[in-house]
Amino acid sequence: MKRHLPWLVVALAGSWVIASWRYPKDLPGDLQVREFATVPVVHNGRVKPIDTTARNVLRIVSNKETFVDSADKRRPAAAWLLDVITPAKEGGCRGDKHAVFRIEHPQLLDGLGLKSREGSRYSFEEFSGKIPDLRESLKRAHDRQTAKQVLDAYEHQLLEFWRHINEYAALANLDVPHIIPPNSGHEWSTLAEAVSRGGQEPHVVAWRSMLQALSANDVPGFNRELASYEELLEKERPGEVRKAAFEARFNEADPFNACKWFYLLGFVLTCLGFLGWSRLLSRTAWGLMAFTFIVHTFALGARIYLSGRPPVTNLYSSAVFIGWAAVLIGLVLERIFRLGAGNIIAAIAGFVTLQIAHILAADGDTMEVLVAVLDTQFWLATHVVCITLGYATTYVAGLLGFLFVIRGTLTTSLTPEVARNLNRMTYGTICFATFFSFVGTVLGGLWADDSWGRFWGWDAKENGALMIVLWNALVLHARWGGLVRERGLALLTVFGNIIVSWSWFGVNQLGVGLHSYGKASGITVTLLAFAASQLVVIGLGWKDPASWKSPLVPRGAGAGKE
C-alpha cells in the first residue's frame, strides 16, 4: 500500500483536474448562461468569449470572478453580465441590484452613504444617488493625478472607484464589448454602431431578439435565439467559435489555481517528510508536483494558443512563467540530489508565483493586446523568455541559499554533506542564471537598437536587468576568488532575491522609463517587506557558524577555488 501512495495521490489529483475540465451546462429549461458565455466578441482588441469579458469586468469592480445574487446564490460572471445588459423596468439595469462593487475606504463609504459591512460589496442601486456628491473631490483627485502629485489612499480609492463605475456603465450600455462580428465590409462593431448603419444584418437581429427576450423574461425565447445565433456563427467563423469555447472552458477550469493548491499540498507533504517517512512522502510530493507541472505546462500552452503569443507578454504571464521554470529546476534538482531541497523549491516557487499571478490578474485581461513596439514575436520569444528565465534561475539560487541558512541556523539537518550538495546546486544554478540574464539583457539591448536605434539607454528596466547580470557575475567571481565559501555563497544568493524583485517589480514602481508598460500599483510596501525579510535571513546566517544549530565544519576544499 505504502509503495503506491505517490500513484494514488497523482491519480486523485488527475481525476480532480479532469473533472474540472468539464464545462458546466445549465439545465435545459433554464437560461443558458453557460452557452451564452462562449459566444465570441471583441473586447480590448482581441476576440474572446463573453465569459472573459464578464470575468474581467467583474474582477475589476469586485475582485472576484463570481458573484452572489439576491437569492444568496453564487453565480458565474456571465450571469451577472446578462443582468447588466438587461434594462430594468424601473430604469437602470437588472445588474444594479447585485452587490458587486467592492468599496473599503471609510471616507468613500461615508461619502456614498454606505455602512461598512462584511465582504465590503455594495450594489449600484445602494449608492448611485450619492455619486453626484463626489464630483468635487473626484475632480480634485483627478487634477492632482494629472499633475503627477502624490495621491493619498482616499484619492486612490476614489479614482479607482470612478474607473469601476465607468467600466460598469460601458458594459451596461453595451459600448463594450464589440458584439457584432464583421460582415459586409465592416469590422467588429458595437450593437449601436451596427444599428446606426441599418441594423438589418442577421447578427444584429439575433442580438436584438436575445435582448428583447431577456427584458421580457422569455427564457425559452432567449435560449432559442441564442441557439440559432450560435449556429450562424459556427457556420461563419468556426475557428473563432472554437477558440472562444476553449477559452471559456479554460477560464472555468482555472488550471493555474488548481496548480497553486497542488504546489501547496506538495509543500505540506515535503515538510511532513522531514518529520518521518521521509522517502515515501518526498516521492509522493515529487510525483504530485511533477503531475502539477504537466498541468502547469498544459495551461501555459493553452495561453500561447489563445493569445497567439510567446509565453511572456506582461507581468501576469511573467509570474506564471517564472513559476513554471523554477518548478522545473526544482524537480530536476530533486531528481538528481534527492535532498528534499528541490521539492521545497518547486513547491514554494510554484505556489508563490501563481499567487502573485492571481493578484496581478485583478488588473483585467491577462492576455491584453500589445503596444506596437512590443508586437514582435521574435523579441518576445527570445529576449523576454531569456530575461524571465534569468529571474527564475536567480530566484532558485536565492531559495537554495535561503534553505541553507534556515536549515543551518534553525535545524540540525544541515550536515556537511548536505551543505556541500546544496552548494553545488546553488553554484550550477547561478551559472545558468548568469547565462540567461546576460543573454536576455543583451538581446533586450539589441531589440532597443532595432526599434529605437539605441542599444543601451540606461532606462529603468534595462538597469534592473543589468543589476541582475552584475550581481550574478559578482557571486561567481566571489566564489572563484575564494572570497566566499558555502555560507557566503548562500548569503549572497539570498541578497540576489532582493535584486531580482527590484528588477521585476521595483522599477515599475518608479513610474518612469520606456518600459513602464509593466506597471503595478500599491506593491511598494510588499516589496520593502520582502527585502526586509531577506535581510533578516542574511542577518541570521551572518552569525558565527559555530553558533549554528547545524555544526558546520568550516571547509577549506571544495568551496574554494575552481
Place this chain on the structure above:
Amino acid sequence: MEGERPSLNPMAMALKAVASLRLTVALLGLSIFLVFAGTLAQVDRDIWPVMEQYFRCWIAWIELKIFFPRDWSISGQFPYPGGWLLGTVLLANLLVSHTSRIRVPARGGRLLLGIGTLAIGVALTWIVISHVFEVDSTQKQINPTWRVTLQLLQGGGSAIVLFLGCWLVFRRKAGIVLLHSGIILLMFSELITGLTAEEAIMTIPKGQSSNFVEDRRKVELAIVDTSDPAADAVTAVPEAILAKGGELPVGDLPYTVEVVPGTFTKNSVLKEPGPRDRNPATRGIGLRVIADPKPDVSGVDTNGGVDFRAAYVKLTGKAGGEDLGTWLVSLEATMSDMRQSFKVGTRSYHLSIRFKRTYKSYTVLLRDLRLERYKGSAVARDYSSWVRLEDTPRDAVREARIWMNNPLRYRGETFYQSGIDEEGQSWTALQVVENRGWMVPYVACMIVGVGLLGQFLLHFAGFLRKQSGMV
C-alpha cells in the same frame, strides 16, 4: 608571472592587486550600486542629465534624496566612482588578470592551429562588424524575425570559430577567455557609441520632404535671412554659447545680438504677463507672453516631453547703433508656431529658438503613413511610413516602408519609426541614428553567449569524466 611566489617587486605587486578577483568583486558591487542610484535618480530628472551625472563621467555625485520618499526633503550629495572610472578599472582588471593568470597549455602544431583559427575568427568578426553581409530588409521585404536571426547567426558563426580557436589554445579556460573578450568588445562598443553616435529626429509632414534632422536634446538660436526666395541663409548659435550669455557670435549680420543677462532658462512655460511680472521684451511675441521658469522634465520621455528653453535677446544695429528691440525667443513658442520676423534695411529675418538642426545631403519624402489600432482599444498596433529617400549628389534613390522594429539603413545612418500624429494622417517622426558600429553588440552578445555556454559544457564534460572515473 604566475603570482604564486611572494615577490617584493612593487611593479609586480601593483599588477597583482589590479589583477585580483577581490577587485573584480568590489568593482561589480560598486557598479550595481551606481546603476541602482542612476535608476532612482530618474524619478526626478530627465534621462540625459542622469546619464551625464552618473554614468558618462569619472566622478558621480549621488544625491541623498533619491533614496527616500521625496516629501522628506533631504538634501546633500556624495561623490562616487562614475561610470567611466568603474568601466576603466574593470577593463584594466580584466585585461591584467587574464594576461597574468590564464596559461596557454597548447604547444607546437596545436598552438599554431589554434592561433590560425583565432585569426580566422577575428577576421570573420571584423567582416561581420563592417556590414559585409548586411541585409537591407526595407529593400527585400524580409521578415524582421529573419533579419535579426540572420544578424545573430552571423555573430554566432564567428563566435563559434573563435571558441574553437580558444579551445585549441587555452583548453579548459577557453570559454572564460572568449566570454571576457566579448565583454571587452561590448564595453568598447558602448564607449564608442557614447562618444560618437548621433541621434536626431526628422519630422516630415505628409506629402512633403525634409533635408534636416533635429537633435531634441539641444537647441540653437536661429536667425534666418529669408530675403532670397531660392534659399534661406541660416545663422545658428549653439545652446552652450546662448546659455553663457553676453554678445553672441553672429558673423556678418548687420546687427549684434546680446542675451539680456540672467534671462536664459533651461525650462519655462509661456504665460500672459501679470501686472507684477518684469517683461524685458520690447518687440515680437514677447509683448504678449513671458517665459516663466520651471524645473526640468523627468524620466525617459517617450512622447517628446522636452525642456522649453527660452531667453531674451537684444538686437542693436552695427552701423548706427540703433535699437532693434529686445525679443523673447522660446522653444515653446517655436513649437506652437508663434513666428516673429523683422526687417533691417531690405532684408527680412526670422528669429527663434529651435531644436538644433543638421542638414543632410539627401531629402526624405513622406509619401504615405498609416496608424492602426486594435479593434475596440486605443492601443496602437502598428505605425508605418512610406518614404522615398533621394540623395542627388550620390545619385541614389531608396523607396522604403519604415515601421516599428523595421528600420531603414542608409550609409551608416538608420531611420526608425519614432512617432506619428494622433490620427495617423498628417506627419511622421523618424529617429535618425548615425552609428556605424551597430553590429558590434550583436557579435559581442553571441561571443559572450557562446563563451558562457562553451565554458559550462567544458565544465560539465569534466564533471562527467570525473563521475565515470569514480565508478
